[in-house]
Structure formats: C-alpha cells, structure tokens
Amino acid sequence: MFAPGNGDGQFTSPYAVAVGLDGRVYVADTNNHRIQEFTSSGTFTKQWGTHGTGNGQFDLPYGLAVDATGNVYVSDKGNHRIQVFNADGHFLAQWGTLGTGSGQFQTPTGIAVDPHGNIFVADATANRIQKFGPLPTNTVRRTWGSLKSLYRGERTK
Numbered sequence: 071m072f073a074p075g076n077g078d079g080q081f082t083s084p085y086a087v088a089v090g091l092d093g094r095v096y097v098a099d100t101n102n103h104r105i106q107e108f109t110s111s112g113t114f115t116k117q118w119g120t121h122g123t124g125n126g127q128f129d130l131p132y133g134l135a136v137d138a139t140g141n142v143y144v145s146d147k148g149n150h151r152i153q154v155f156n157a158d159g160h161f162l163a164q165w166g167t168l169g170t171g172s173g174q175f176q177t178p179t180g181i182a183v184d185p186h187g188n189i190f191v192a193d194a195t196a197n198r199i200q201k202f203g204p205l206p207t208n209t210v211r212r213t214w215g216s217l218k219s220l221y222r223g224e225r226t227k
Contacts, residue, residue, distance in 0.1 A: 076102050079114035088134035096142055098131040118159035126161040133181040145178040165208055170196055172210045
C-alpha cells in the first residue's frame with residue numbers, strides 16, 4: 071500500500087491526469103496544491119504551484135487539460151477559477167471568481183479543451199457546464215444546466 075507524501079513524484083489525493091501531445095504527463099496533486107510533470111515512462115521531471123490565491127498558486131487543483139499547443143489548463147477548485155500555464159509550468163492566464171454568473175464558478179472540477187481551443191468547464195456545485203472561447207479571449211460561448219435543477223428538482227435541456 072502506498073502512503074501519501076509531498077516529495078517529488080509523491081501524491082496526496084491526485085484527482086486528475088492529462089497527457090500532452092509530446093507525451094508529458096501532468097498530475098493534479100490536489101492536497102499538495104501543485105501540478106507534477108512526468109515523462110511518459112513515469113520519470114518525475116518537475117512540479118509547480120504552492121498553496122495560495124496568487125497567480126500560479128492553488129487551493130485544491132482538481133481538473134487538468136492540455137491543448138494542441140501544449141498549454142495546461144487547471145481547474146483551481148478552492149479559488150473558483152481556471153489557470154493556464156505553458157508546457158513548462160509558466161503562468162499565462164486565469165479567469166473566474168466565486169459566483170453563479172457567466173464566467174463565474176462555484177466548484178470548477180472537470181475541464182477539457184477541444185481541437186479548436188474551446189474550453190469546457192464542469193461546475194459541480196452549480197450543476198452546469200460552461201464553454202469558453204479559445205485563449206486569449208476565453209469568453210463564455212454557451213452554458214448547459216443551471217442552479218434551478220439543484221433547487222427545484224427541474225431538469226435542464
């Protein structure tokens with residue numbers, strides 16, 4: 071049995087894995103508030119992030135996605151935002167705040183990027199998916215689901 075840890079290549083509650091086109095493997099090491107990177111054969115290469123609210127800091131990184139250019143998208147669950155890094159872990163952008171409005175999040179968890187660069191974010195507590203345009207605009211293009219389904223038992227179409 072494996073024990074949790076905070077050293078290089080160790081995890082405490084890894085919640086997501088994403089693989090870049092170049093074969094790099096990224097892991098959301100959630101309770102250590104960081105992202106770890108590995109080769110496709112499992113060799114640790116680097117990590118980035120610490121606990122906090124600043125750019126490049128995390129409060130429970132939960133979901134990961136990698137786009138066609140190698141940018142890494144992280145759903146920063148506790149900070150109610152999305153952060154974007156280049157393939158080497160350098161901060162590029164962030165968006166989102168706590169709320170239920172367009173572009174806001176309650177609990178961003180899952181994240182995916184399509185071949186056109188559109189970004190899809192699952193907002194678990196708000197019971198919805200938001201679709202954002204590609205960087206650098208990342209404007210909301212569509213929303214599925216709503217808070218109504220949570221509070222009134224209604225289903226959204």
